[in-house]
Amino acid sequence: MKTLSRTRAVMVVITLILLLSGPGIIFAGGTGEQEAKQKTEEEHIHLVFWGGLPPENGPQELVDRYNELNPNVTVEYVRYVNNDQGNVRLDTALMAGEQIDVFTSYGHPRREQRVSAGMAADITDLLKEQGVDLIRDFGPGARPNIVDGRIYSVPTIVLVRFLAVNKDMFDQAGIPLPTEWTLDEFIDVARRLTHGEGAEKVYGIIGDYNTNINLFLENKHGTDPWLNKDGDASLWTKESDFRRAYQMFYNMMYRDKSMMAWEDVLSQRLTDSAALAAAFFNGRSAMMQTGSYMLRNIKDPVQYPRGFKVGFVPFPRVDENQSQYIAPVEPHDDMMVNPRSKYKEEAVRFIVWYAKEGFDPMIRYGRLPLYQEYDKDHVAAVLAEGAEELVDPESFAANVIGVVGDTIIEPRSVPDRNVLDRIFRDESEAYYLKMIDLDTLLNRLQKQFDEVLASEK
Amino acid sequence: MNTSGFMAAAVNPGRRFSRRRTAGQTLSGLAFIGPNFILMIVFWLFPVVFAFVLSFTNWDLLSGLGGIEFIGFDNYRSLPGDDKFLRSLLNNLYFTAAVVPLTVILGLAAAVIIHEHVWGKKVFRLVFFLPYISNIVAVSIVWSLLYRHYGPIANFLRVIGIEHPPSFLADMKWALPAIIAMSVWMQIGYACLIYSAGLQGISKDLYEAAEIDGINRWKRLTLITIPLLRPTTFFIVITSLITSFQVFAQVQVMTDGGPAGSTSVLVFYIYQNAFRFYRFGYASAIAVVLFVIIFLITLIQWIYQKRLASDY
Numbered sequence: 111m112k113t114l115s116r117t118r119a120v121m122v123v124i125t126l127i128l129l130l131s132g133p134g135i136i137f138a139g140g141t142g143e144q145e146a147k148q149k150t151e152e153e154h155i156h157l158v159f160w161g162g163l164p165p166e167n168g169p170q171e172l173v174d175r176y177n178e179l180n181p182n183v184t185v186e187y188v189r190y191v192n193n194d195q196g197n198v199r200l201d202t203a204l205m206a207g208e209q210i211d212v213f214t215s216y217g218h219p220r221r222e223q224r225v226s227a228g229m230a231a232d233i234t235d236l237l238k239e240q241g242v243d244l245i246r247d248f249g250p251g252a253r254p255n256i257v258d259g260r261i262y263s264v265p266t267i268v269l270v271r272f273l274a275v276n277k278d279m280f281d282q283a284g285i286p287l288p289t290e291w292t293l294d295e296f297i298d299v300a301r302r303l304t305h306g307e308g309a310e311k312v313y314g315i316i317g318d319y320n321t322n323i324n325l326f327l328e329n330k331h332g333t334d335p336w337l338n339k340d341g342d343a344s345l346w347t348k349e350s351d352f353r354r355a356y357q358m359f360y361n362m363m364y365r366d367k368s369m370m371a372w373e374d375v376l377s378q379r380l381t382d383s384a385a386l387a388a389a390f391f392n393g394r395s396a397m398m399q400t401g402s403y404m405l406r407n408i409k410d411p412v413q414y415p416r417g418f419k420v421g422f423v424p425f426p427r428v429d430e431n432q433s434q435y436i437a438p439v440e441p442h443d444d445m446m447v448n449p450r451s452k453y454k455e456e457a458v459r460f461i462v463w464y465a466k467e468g469f470d471p472m473i474r475y476g477r478l479p480l481y482q483e484y485d486k487d488h489v490a491a492v493l494a495e496g497a498e499e500l501v502d503p504e505s506f507a508a509n510v511i512g513v514v515g516d517t518i519i520e521p522r523s524v525p526d527r528n529v530l531d532r533i534f535r536d537e538s539e540a541y542y543l544k545m546i547d548l549d550t551l552l553n554r555l556q557k558q559f560d561e562v563l564a565s566e567k
Numbered sequence: 568m569n570t571s572g573f574m575a576a577a578v579n580p581g582r583r584f585s586r587r588r589t590a591g592q593t594l595s596g597l598a599f600i601g602p603n604f605i606l607m608i609v610f611w612l613f614p615v616v617f618a619f620v621l622s623f624t625n626w627d628l629l630s631g632l633g634g635i636e637f638i639g640f641d642n643y644r645s646l647p648g649d650d651k652f653l654r655s656l657l658n659n660l661y662f663t664a665a666v667v668p669l670t671v672i673l674g675l676a677a678a679v680i681i682h683e684h685v686w687g688k689k690v691f692r693l694v695f696f697l698p699y700i701s702n703i704v705a706v707s708i709v710w711s712l713l714y715r716h717y718g719p720i721a722n723f724l725r726v727i728g729i730e731h732p733p734s735f736l737a738d739m740k741w742a743l744p745a746i747i748a749m750s751v752w753m754q755i756g757y758a759c760l761i762y763s764a765g766l767q768g769i770s771k772d773l774y775e776a777a778e779i780d781g782i783n784r785w786k787r788l789t790l791i792t793i794p795l796l797r798p799t800t801f802f803i804v805i806t807s808l809i810t811s812f813q814v815f816a817q818v819q820v821m822t823d824g825g826p827a828g829s830t831s832v833l834v835f836y837i838y839q840n841a842f843r844f845y846r847f848g849y850a851s852a853i854a855v856v857l858f859v860i861i862f863l864i865t866l867i868q869w870i871y872q873k874r875l876a877s878d879y
Contacts, residue, residue: 194843227629376736376826377715543739543827
């Protein structure tokens with residue numbers, strides 16, 4: 111009996127020790143390990159860089175090249191998928207203190223959110239040390255990256271929006287690729303390019319969730335056309351162009367039938383850009399609303415086989431005589447440094463090299479560098495590599511490489527943008543599905559947007 | 568010699584020696600369940616309590632734990648005025664009201680038919696059960712293909728003479744029923760399996776006696792099988808009620824809450840608020856409401872089960 115209880119006592123003690131130290135292991139283990147690692151790697155710096163592109167679409171090659179040039183640094187590229195879940199993963203990893211030194215934010219809403227939450231380091235001085243003048247080097251489009259005189263992020267690309275078109279269909283219909291046109295001409299061209307019936311039907315254009323009326327109004331009204339000057343109320347019922355644009359899509363869907371009816375878009379799941387691209391390359395539509403992010407698919411005839419050349423067409427002007435034409439060009443892909451990074455200086459050095467010198471591998475996959483000194487001809491040459499047979503060179507040069515406008519899109523900061531986006535998407539959908547009429551739609555948008563905007567003040 | 572502590576304590580409750588041993592045993596018992604307990608605290612209890620606390624804040628995740636700001640009952644107060652919340656709740660009730668009865672009826676029918684057939688019982692039971700154990704995301708993707716405008720279901724309807732079949736998931740009136748149909752199909756196997764076990768517990772004597780009395784099949788079902796399966800039915804109803812309030816994956820994969828919000832349900836709305844809008848406080852408040860609903864269902868179960876136990 112005695113021996114038995116002694117064994118038991120020993121077991122109890124061991125288990126208790128394990129138990130008590132358990133949480134310690136869980137919570138303290140990480141840092142101890144890191145400290146040890148850091149000591150052995152004093153001379154060798156290990157940077158972790160999180161980005162949203164697949165490694166094989168440029169980032170891995172870029173990082174490898176940097177590592178080669180800098181033997182004392184190893185940059186490790188980690189891909190997160192740039193969707194809701196992926197961004198939550200990045201945000202929680204940043205919060206939990208996982209080693210992330212550099213990361214890319216996509217789109218100004220996410221950038222603003224992270225900057226205001228203190229998830230991006232102030233890199234003003236480090237950039238100055240590297241000889242960077244943000245506006246001189248990256249153009250006036252980088253202005254929103256400066257918050258109260260301090261810099262928290264470096265924009266690296268320009269996102270160019272355009273309509274990709276099936277050049278053969280235009281040729282067959284005897285329509286020259288438009289270089290400057292209006293919404294009315296757009297409606298007409300879409301109608302003329304539509305033919306066939308049922309599953310064989312070819313549409314002038316197919317729209318997905320990203321093909322929304324705002325994109326067609328931006329060249330006159332600027333970004334977020336629905337937002338008033340002060341940013342505290344919306345203009346849905348006040349600006350007649352919204353009514354016009356909604357009516358345009360609706361008529362194209364149901365009167366001209368030159369745009370796929372929304373019910374069919376949903377039922378065929380053409381709601382995201384990948385599915386839309388597949389339909390376009392299959393010759394199911396003559397035009398597709400897209401942007402430079404699609405270039406990597408346009409240059410990939412293996413995954414997206416097609417029998418035609420892709421042409422590029424600018425967004426139609428809202429009015430023939432509008433006072434200015436705002437080019438659909440937007441700085442994008444903001445590089446940020448984690449405030450908890452131990453190697454901020456190294457991180458900034460990497461970002462500067464990335465944006466100014468090392469960008470070639472990214473260009474090949476359709477990311478156009480924002481850096482002002484980047485040689486335009488060089489960019490065009492790298493982009494055109496392997497695309498000679500796939501794109502129409504003239505329209506490519508005019509509407510992708512050398513877009514001109516009186517000004518470019520300057521992003522505005524809007525609180526709760528995700529909430530507003532969802533309201534806009536749901537209500538527009540109800541209208542396209544004929545569940546509500548146009549007046550109800552505009553009134554509902556006005557009311558709900560104003561509520562959200564007011565609640566944030 | 569090897570009388571276990573429990574027995575020893577029970578036999579000799581008064582002796583000091585055994586009391587000491589009991590203390591030691593309590594300790595060793597605790598030590599054994601300890602690791603499990605700690606994991607439960609970390610991964611279950613803490614999130615539950617944290618979510619409850621969060622429901623009184625306007626936390627947005629990004630601002631970190633330091634950014635938690637208490638706003639009292641504001642989240643709860645804005646719930647009744649939130650059309651999208653009410654719509655999600657209504658959709659959820661609609662979903663539950665359709666899925667639970669259908670699952671029970673079809674599950675019972677399947678179980679009875681399989682039970683009365685002499686051959687292939689196991690095969691059929693497995694066939695019905697397969698959807699239940701299949702990955703829900705994969706099943707949802709397959710069903711969205713079936714529901715397409717030119718998909719098999721619509722084409723079948725065209726063949727039998729319906730010229731314009733609904734485009735199920737793309738139609739605000741049909742999207743939720745379409746998801747319900749698929750969910751019922753998934754759940755039947757579960758109900759069928761439990762009912763099969765229940766059926767085996769019913770004494771054959773009763774059926775033999777009924778047969779001698781010349782009672783027909785239908786009456787046998789309504790007078791013997793269904794009443795004696797009452798505890799089983801009750802169990803299935805409760806568990807399906809609870810799972811039906813937690814429906815999420817189908818909606819997320821098949822419609823993303825659309826078209827135009829017509830298939831939004833509670834958990835989907837929680838997900839949307841938390842992970843798309845970063846409104847973790849508000850999402851937690853809805854989660855607490857969901858908890859209360861499920862807790863009420865469980866409460867009914869407890870009370871009713873006690874009554875059942877005293878009945879038999």
